[in-house]
Amino acid sequence: xxxxxxxxxxxxVSLMSVNSFSADVKPAPNGIELPENYKDxxxxxxxxxxxxxxxxxxxxxxxxIQAARAHETNPWPAGAxxxxxxxxxxxxxxxxKAIVPDKFIHAEFMFKDSExxxxxGGWGYARWxxxxxxxxxxxxxxxxxxxxxxxxxxxxxxxxxxxxxxx
Amino acid sequence: xxxxxxxxxxxxVSLMSVNSFSADVKPAPNGIELPENYKDxxxxxxxxxxxxxxxxxxxxxxxxIQAARAHETNPWPAGAxxxxxxxxxxxxxxxxKAIVPDKFIHAEFMFKDSExxxxxGGWGYARWxxxxxxxxxxxxxxxxxxxxxxxxxxxxxxxxxxxxxxx
Numbered sequence: 001x002x003x004x005x006x007x008x009x010x011x012x013v014s015l016m017s018v019n020s021f022s023a024d025v026k027p028a029p030n031g032i033e034l035p036e037n038y039k040d041x042x043x044x045x046x047x048x049x050x051x052x053x054x055x056x057x058x059x060x061x062x063x064x065i066q067a068a069r070a071h072e073t074n075p076w077p078a079g080a081x082x083x084x085x086x087x088x089x090x091x092x093x094x095x096x097k098a099i100v101p102d103k104f105i106h107a108e109f110m111f112k113d114s115e116x117x118x119x120x121g122g123w124g125y126a127r128w129x130x131x132x133x134x135x136x137x138x139x140x141x142x143x144x145x146x147x148x149x150x151x152x153x154x155x156x157x158x159x160x161x162x163x164x165x166x167x
Numbered sequence: 168x169x170x171x172x173x174x175x176x177x178x179x180v181s182l183m184s185v186n187s188f189s190a191d192v193k194p195a196p197n198g199i200e201l202p203e204n205y206k207d208x209x210x211x212x213x214x215x216x217x218x219x220x221x222x223x224x225x226x227x228x229x230x231x232i233q234a235a236r237a238h239e240t241n242p243w244p245a246g247a248x249x250x251x252x253x254x255x256x257x258x259x260x261x262x263x264k265a266i267v268p269d270k271f272i273h274a275e276f277m278f279k280d281s282e283x284x285x286x287x288g289g290w291g292y293a294r295w296x297x298x299x300x301x302x303x304x305x306x307x308x309x310x311x312x313x314x315x316x317x318x319x320x321x322x323x324x325x326x327x328x329x330x331x332x333x334x
Contacts, residue, residue, distance in 0.1 A: 042208075160265075
């Protein structure tokens with residue numbers, strides 16, 4: 001009976017995990033797990049970084065999208081998650097004056113929780129590299145690197161992205 | 168009783184319309200209506216057109232997304248709809264080497280129906296301009312302009328966009 005109960009617990013925890021996070025990708029060194037359905041998230045904006053030749057699409061979970069559409073993003077609400085999908089750039093083969101995504105570089109995320117992530121401005125950071133989704137960072141100190149880069153936009157709740165204007 | 172029946176029909180047609188199309192935006196001159204929930208569609212790709220200083224996010228309805236993820240896009244399946252959201256570009260205020268969306272220019276769509284749109288390569292075209300979503304084109308001949316521009320990629324089922332690579 002104890003064994004059965006244990007098994008049921010394992011199955012239960014596994015199902016919970018499948019519902020929220022990607023079970024076959026390792027968590028970041030700070031324990032943050034990859035949101036499972038991020039590829040289905042809606043668009044917040046895009047960018048072209050000409051300093052490192054990359055293209056980016058910025059997406060958000062439902063809480064983030066609702067906040068973006070309501071223009072309530074300073075601060076972003078608790079539970080908002082922003083994702084950035086990043087590709088190397090190339091010139092389009094059929095329209096040379098268009099810069100389009102080439103090889104996938106990484107997916108990175110910001111998780112809003114003012115208490116849990118108080119030490120890094122209320123955001124938890126995580127990044128997974130390449131198509132094999134290797135967690136970025138050797139230990140949890142990697143978040144200080146993220147935080148340092150976002151500190152110049154502290155008065156925008158540490159977020160560079162401005163949600164796009166749409167009808 | 169006839170009046171009541173008429174009213175019920177009007178309400179019914181209105182509800183049907185609300186379910187699929189944006190009721191308060193005028194259809195394109197070829198009769199194509201704006202898909203109502205396009206802002207919730209998922210991402211297929213993005214681009215930066217350096218010939219006209221615009222940024223674009225390419226999205227798709229569920230049929231298109233399923234085809235893109237299955238790499239079954241030549242031809243795209245019946246019922247696929249591709250959308251392109253276009254903005255003027257600007258340099259980001261806080262990260263000068265990032266090009267980001269500025270003013271919204273237009274939303275444009277391709278609707279796959281090999282029979283209905285046989286005259287234009289199996290795709291119906293439509294575009295709505297600006298935040299007030301004015302239909303593009305003075306009459307239905309405008310689609311010939313769209314078709315001409317897409318004909319160089321006839322062997323890619325008339326679609327320039329290649330779906331992004333993602334894990």
